[in-house]
Amino acid sequence: MLFQTAGIEVAPWLPPLVAFVISFFTSMGGVSGAFLLLPFQMSVLGYTNPSVSATNQVFNIVAIPSGVYRYWREGRMVWPLTLLVIAGTLPGVFAGAFIRIVYLPDPQTFKVFAAGVLGYIGIKMIGELVRGKKANGPDTGGGEQRFQEMVRRYRTRSADRGKTAHAWSPVTVTHFAMRRLGYTFYDERFDVSFWGIFLLSLVVGVIGGIYGIGGGAIIAPFFVSFFGLPVYTVAGAALMGTFVTSVAGVVFYQAIAPFYPDLSVAPDWLLGILFGIGGMAGMYLGARCQKFVSARAIKWMLAGIIILTAAKYFSDFWGR
Template identity: 65%
Template sequence: MYFPVAGIEVNPLVPPLVAFVVSFFTSMGGVSGAFLLMPFQMSFLGYTSPSVSATNQLFNIVAIPSGVLRYIREGRMVWPLTIVVIVGTLPGVLVGAIVRVKWLPDPTAFKLFASAVLLWIGVKLALSILKKDKSPNKGAEEKFQQLVKDHSKRNDEGEKLPTVRVLKFSVTRISYEFYGEVYDCSSIGLLSLSLIVGVVGGIYGIGGGSIIAPFFVTIFGLPVYTVAGAALMGTFVTSVAGVLFYQAIAPLYPNMAIAPDWTLGILFGIGGMAGMYLGARCQKFFPAKIIKWMLTVIILFTAAKYISEFFLK
């Protein structure tokens, strides 16, 4: 099947299948999978024009709601965190989109930028895992995982698993309780980080919240079981804005593919929708350490691939 905007030809079953596999694993860590679909589209499909960023965000719009609904149903959506992510990343995504079109249209330069971002995230995440014994959220994560195991053995559907309870939400602090542990962080700090990550996400074409979950885990010490839903919800909202923005500025660049490839993006999104729902459903059965290591390996592998492609050209 030929996709005219992307300028590529590929079996229509390939995009949803790849998106399903990627999204199943990444959604457990609060990552939409868009950051891995980007190198797949650029390196394997040969889709390198700026419109690949918009197509990637279209994937988020279609795929993410299923995972978000699952986290809401299980009571693990931290709404104050979600609001801060959206408010911070939304303007950042729009700025990032302008940077991508104006200064990083060349795929070679873009790959180097992407590899630097991914490498930094991967190293930070690896260091946080190795220092896990000192992590303040270790107790809650391990207790929650043990409770999930006990619950599964009894197969008691009538007993509800622990949910998040918001204690404070103000312009200065966010505080919530999860399974006997209280997590308190600066609203300003979270907002500032979200703005920076939003710019990076806008440039990379993955939505503002796509890569924010690892930052929340490593910098603020928040448990991965509680940040995944907020990160995905933030990614969804900012991706809507990103796609609309790319579509709006497309007429200003008639000689360049800017608007998304709607057919390709929807095909990726259909696979991602199924993958994210199952990933969100299965997250509680995976130890937090395994989820973090899984994200780390995927991120570092992708960064290494981009770096090698840049220097071997």
């Protein structure tokens, strides 16, 4: 099947299948999987035009609502955190899209940028995991043991609550002001800086706008490793923020396409929708299964995928 905007020919069953597999695993960490679909499109399918970023965001628009819906049904959406993410990333994504088109249209230059971003995130996550293991001892340290007990109670409550999914919530917002945001996840209390979250989201919006991922792949690891928030509560907020910024990104790319007639800027809608259909099923199942996977396993999975992707980009650049 020929995708004219992308300039590639692909079997129509391949995009949804790849997106399903990727999204099933990445959605457990609050990541849509777009950051892995982009290297797949560029390195495997040969889709290297700037419009690949916009096509990636079409995938987010189609795929993410199913995952957000699942997190909402299970009462794990921290809405003040979600609003902060959206408020910060939304203006940044416009600046990022402009930078991508004007300063990073060459695929090799873009790959170096993407490899640097992903490499930093992956190394930071691995460092946090290694330091956490040393501090807590071999497999079951104090902090991890308490958290796993919290998760056990969460799973038990999930199994017993019946069909009225939103009649209870394991998350309770304790305060939300211009300085601090706080909430509880069962017996654990979490408190973060309002402006710290906002500024991080703004930077992530710029990077996500350049990369075409909406920012979830960057902001979710930072929430977990830097702010110390549990992955079970940040996943929904990260995905929702990615959805909103992806909508804005696609609108922006589509709007400015006529001003760059010599570049493929607007998304390949058909390809993006096919990816999105597979991602929709993968995210829903991933969000549903997340509570049965340990937080540490999810973090290691994300870190490993990110590092491998960054290494592939660096390899493509140096081997050209």
